[in-house]
Amino acid sequence: MSSVQPPSGAPAATASPAAAAVEALSPWREGWRVFRANKAAIAGLAMLVLIVGAMVLGPAWYGVAAMDIAAGPFTPPFTDAKVWLGTDYLGRDVLAGLLIGGRATVLVGLAAAAVAVSIGITLGALAGFFGGWVDALLSRVVELFQVLPALLFAMVLVTLFSPSLAVVVFAIGLVAWTGTARLARAEFMRLRGMEFAAAARAMGAGPLRLMLREILPNALPPLIVSASLIIGAAILFEAGLSFLGLSDPNVMSWGLMIGSNRRNILECWWGVTFPGAAIFLTVLSVSLVGDGLNDALNPKLHLR
Amino acid sequence: MPHPLLEVSGLGVEFRTRRGVARVLEDVSFALPRAGTLGLVGESGCGKSITALAAMRLIPQPPGRITAGRVLLEGRDLLALPEAQMRAIRGDRMSMIFQEPMTSLNPAYTVGDQIAEAVIEHQHAGRREALSRATEMLDAVGIPAAARRVHDYPHQFSGGMRQRVMIAMALACKPDVLIADEPTTALDVTVQAQIFDLISELRERTGTAVILITHDMGAIAEMADRVAVMYAGRVVEEGAAVDVLERPLHPYTQGLIACAPGRRQHAPGQPLVEIPGTVPSLLERRGGCAFADRCAQVQPRCRDRLPAETVFGEGERRVLCWLHAADQRVAA
Numbered sequence: 001m002s003s004v005q006p007p008s009g010a011p012a013a014t015a016s017p018a019a020a021a022v023e024a025l026s027p028w029r030e031g032w033r034v035f036r037a038n039k040a041a042i043a044g045l046a047m048l049v050l051i052v053g054a055m056v057l058g059p060a061w062y063g064v065a066a067m068d069i070a071a072g073p074f075t076p077p078f079t080d081a082k083v084w085l086g087t088d089y090l091g092r093d094v095l096a097g098l099l100i101g102g103r104a105t106v107l108v109g110l111a112a113a114a115v116a117v118s119i120g121i122t123l124g125a126l127a128g129f130f131g132g133w134v135d136a137l138l139s140r141v142v143e144l145f146q147v148l149p150a151l152l153f154a155m156v157l158v159t160l161f162s163p164s165l166a167v168v169v170f171a172i173g174l175v176a177w178t179g180t181a182r183l184a185r186a187e188f189m190r191l192r193g194m195e196f197a198a199a200a201r202a203m204g205a206g207p208l209r210l211m212l213r214e215i216l217p218n219a220l221p222p223l224i225v226s227a228s229l230i231i232g233a234a235i236l237f238e239a240g241l242s243f244l245g246l247s248d249p250n251v252m253s254w255g256l257m258i259g260s261n262r263r264n265i266l267e268c269w270w271g272v273t274f275p276g277a278a279i280f281l282t283v284l285s286v287s288l289v290g291d292g293l294n295d296a297l298n299p300k301l302h303l304r
Numbered sequence: 305m306p307h308p309l310l311e312v313s314g315l316g317v318e319f320r321t322r323r324g325v326a327r328v329l330e331d332v333s334f335a336l337p338r339a340g341t342l343g344l345v346g347e348s349g350c351g352k353s354i355t356a357l358a359a360m361r362l363i364p365q366p367p368g369r370i371t372a373g374r375v376l377l378e379g380r381d382l383l384a385l386p387e388a389q390m391r392a393i394r395g396d397r398m399s400m401i402f403q404e405p406m407t408s409l410n411p412a413y414t415v416g417d418q419i420a421e422a423v424i425e426h427q428h429a430g431r432r433e434a435l436s437r438a439t440e441m442l443d444a445v446g447i448p449a450a451a452r453r454v455h456d457y458p459h460q461f462s463g464g465m466r467q468r469v470m471i472a473m474a475l476a477c478k479p480d481v482l483i484a485d486e487p488t489t490a491l492d493v494t495v496q497a498q499i500f501d502l503i504s505e506l507r508e509r510t511g512t513a514v515i516l517i518t519h520d521m522g523a524i525a526e527m528a529d530r531v532a533v534m535y536a537g538r539v540v541e542e543g544a545a546v547d548v549l550e551r552p553l554h555p556y557t558q559g560l561i562a563c564a565p566g567r568r569q570h571a572p573g574q575p576l577v578e579i580p581g582t583v584p585s586l587l588e589r590r591g592g593c594a595f596a597d598r599c600a601q602v603q604p605r606c607r608d609r610l611p612a613e614t615v616f617g618e619g620e621r622r623v624l625c626w627l628h629a630a631d632q633r634v635a636a
Contacts, residue, residue, distance in 0.1 A: 132366075195407040201362055202402075203395035203422045203473065206388075213421075217412035 031296035041292020047285035051278075055106060058099035066100040066252040067092065077270045088257070088271040089264045097257050098278055104253035105242075106282065108169055109235035115173025116234070117180050117227045124184025125219075129192050129211050135185070142181050150175040151240065158246045168247050172237045180226050187219035221297030228290030232283040239279050254279050307379040308335040309513050310359070310398075310481050315373030317351075317358050317537075320366060326586040328354050332373070332539055334532045336481065341507065341514045343528030343545060345521065345560065349583045351537040352517045356483045359515075360400055361390050377480070396426035399474035400483040404490050405467035409458035415442070416454030419473045426477045441472035445502060464495035468502065475506060482507075483515045488523070500527055521564040525549055533557045536583055536594035543621035553623040555599045593625070601627060 035041055064070055070083050070093040077086035077094070085094040127138035157171035191197060192215060200214045241247050242255025249256070254275040261271030317329040329351050336342045344352045357363050359375050361382060375382040377397065382390060399422075402408045410418055419441055420434035429437065435454065442450035445468040458466060467487060474482055484503060488496035500523055507514050516527055524531050528545040533554065541554040552558045559579040581598035593599070596606040603626055611629035615622050 195402055195404050196410040198362070199400075199402055199408040199470070199473075200410065201394070202360060202400040204391045204393070204425060205395075206391050209425075214410055218410070 034298075035292045035296035038292045038295050040288050041295070044285040044288025044292065047281060048289060051102065051282055051285065052106070054099060055102040059096070059103075062096060062099055064093045064096040066096045067250075068096075070096070074264070074268050077274075085274055086268075086270045088261050089268060094257070094270060094274055097252050098254070098274055101252040101254045101257055101275065102278060102282070104165065104248075104251050105235055105238055105255065105279070108165060108172070108238040108247075108253070109231050111169040112172035112176065112234040112238070113227055113231040115170060116176035116230050117223070118177075119173065120177035120180025121184045121216075121223060123177075124181035124186075125188050125211055125216070127181070128185035128188025129207070129215070131189070138181075139185070142178050142185075145175070146178045148175070151237075154237065154241060155244065155246055158241060163246055164248050165251060168238060168241060171241075172234050176230050176234060176237070180223065180230065183222055183226050184219060187222060188215055191215045191218050221294075224297060225290055225294045228286055228293060232286045232290070235279065235283055235286070307376060309338040309340075309378060310336040310515075311374075311376040312355070312359060313374050313376070315355065315358055315375065316371040317354055317363060317368060318371050319368050321587070324587045327371075327537060328368075328586055329358065329537045332534070332537070334530075334539060334542060336513050336515060337529075338480070339507065339511045339513055340530065341504075341516060341528045343524040343531040344515060344517045344534060345519060345524055345531060346534035347519060347560075347583055350534045352534055353485050354537075355534070356400065356485050356515065356517055360394060360398060360483065361387075362394075362400075392426065395422045395474075395479070396477045397479050398481040398483070399477070399479045400485065401467070401470045401474050401487050403486045405463050405470055405487075406490065408470055409466055411458055414455050414457055415461070415469045415473075418458075419454075419469070419476050422473060422476050437476060438472070441476050442469070444475075444506070445469070445472045446498075447472075464491050464498065467491060467495075467499055471499075471502065471506070475510065475512065478510060479512055481515065482512050483517070485517045486519075487516075488518075488520075496523075503527070519560075521549065521561055533560065537586060538594070538624060539622070540595070540625065541623045543616075543623075547621060553621075553628050554595075554625045555601050555627070556595050559598075 069087075069091040071080055071087045071091055073087060073089050073091040075083055075087040075091070077084065079086070083093045083095065085098070087093055088097070123138050123142065127135040127142075154171040154175050157174065158167055161167045188211070192210070197210060197214055200210060205214060238247065238253065239255030239258065242253050243259040243262070245259055247253060247256060257275040258272045261268060265272055312335070313333045315329055315332040316327070319326045319328055332351070332355055334342060334344075344355060346352055354363065354368075358370055359382070361370075361375075363370060370383060373383070377393070382393065385393070409415065413421075416435055416438045419438035420431065423429045423434040423437050424431065427434075439450050439454045442454055447453055447465060447468055453461075458469070461469060471487075482503075487503070488499050491499065503514060503516070504527060506512065514527075516523065518524065524545055530543065531545045531548045532539045532542040533548070533556065534540065535556050541548060541552070541557045548557060549561060552561055556579070562577045563579060579598055584594055584597065591609050592605075592607040593610055596602050599606065606626055610624065611626045613622050613624050614628045
């Protein structure tokens, strides 16, 4: 019994130096440690960095405009050194389309997710924090948006206005926020009843400070994870709208590539396969990173 | 006569529930002098915490509602203040610490930031100044290496240490009143004594008056100048702590004192003393004394109506019981 105890007295009074060193990690460092342990998430992050890097630097390095005719139509990939991934039915360079079109797809995905998450967190926070009639009213609004068929609603919005990128962003944002709102509502309901919220109130915090400073930081982890899923969904959504021809026809995007090449799918498989694979890999890597974030932001997986 | 620091008079609170209206506080009165310590004792559910929350105007409404009474801080009625002014008082002139130190700190911020927050909010201090004040406070509540620990997060502290942090936060703005709601219930016995000592020491040093809510009669004996015993939402006995503990008048107070283990009558091996029965539901409040069903000295009239409060001297001692009713001292 005594052999187990440390030789110095008062073992309870001070933690051992090793324990203190581990404890000194900030939540961010601690989260990164957990994230790093998730190999799929690291692979996703690497892939995402590669994809974003290619989109940012690629067009300048490759130097071919996506809308220009680069070679004869239906040039198969890996046969012409000028157009590595071949050309589509108009003779446009598929690789240039991938590099430039990714920008629109991913930017629209990110912006739409930002719109969706902002609406969702704001309405969810108000509903969860205030409860009562505010909650009843906002919950009905959420349900109203939930029962609308998302793709149809977005299509209506885009066709009502001109199919510009901004309209597409808001159309996707407006159909994708309900999940975040419900999550934020649940988190705010849970956290507003926690003792630290009561303590903050007893220290003189008003509703705005309680919501923004006390509750929101603690509600963020699940919201960040849901945001990463929404980014993936928004990218797919943008591709879907482009495929249906409901996006800016003057801006190259992955969905537009698939949509415009779909009639020639048999004689020109590369025209749809490469952008399809690009969408698949991007959404996959975003989801893997989201999964890693889920672990990293889960305090139960942190060392105590 | 000058105002006492904090005076609660005739306070009534009710909660609307699905099964009816529960009158959780009725006619609660007490006074707290500057730098004094008042103990609020009673079983769980007797209204101690609600009294504290009502005094801070922190009762969730709805379903709660303050129906009557006044809470005077230096003569100013807090119940009549606009919410914004009340917010300025909370944490600055009056602050509160809670039972659960494990969950009362925000896990997302360092303890230093949390203490500094109150100082920035109430005293309009700069961040740097507020953080140095936070370090000072952590040092004052006995946290070793305060200058380093100020940057630590709550999960890096033990329960006792977190309660010290809570006390540091509550006292950072040098409030006039500190309400401690069972501050040691969740802590080890050894740590309990340390926390009580800390509160006493800080009260002496800073002159902050303390309302100590507890069901630990030992803590009352050690800490409080005055004590108010609560039962089913009423103050049934109030007086100087020494008097009440030595000569309890109300049968409920007598029961509470007899129940405290390790005091006088109790010898090892004997079963612990208990008051038979439980606190009655506040939904089915009838006329008469709420304690009648559990009282060994119950009389028929106890179930009909309450006596007027019997006041001894210049209000030094008050009791709400037929046994001591002024007009009929002798039991009928």
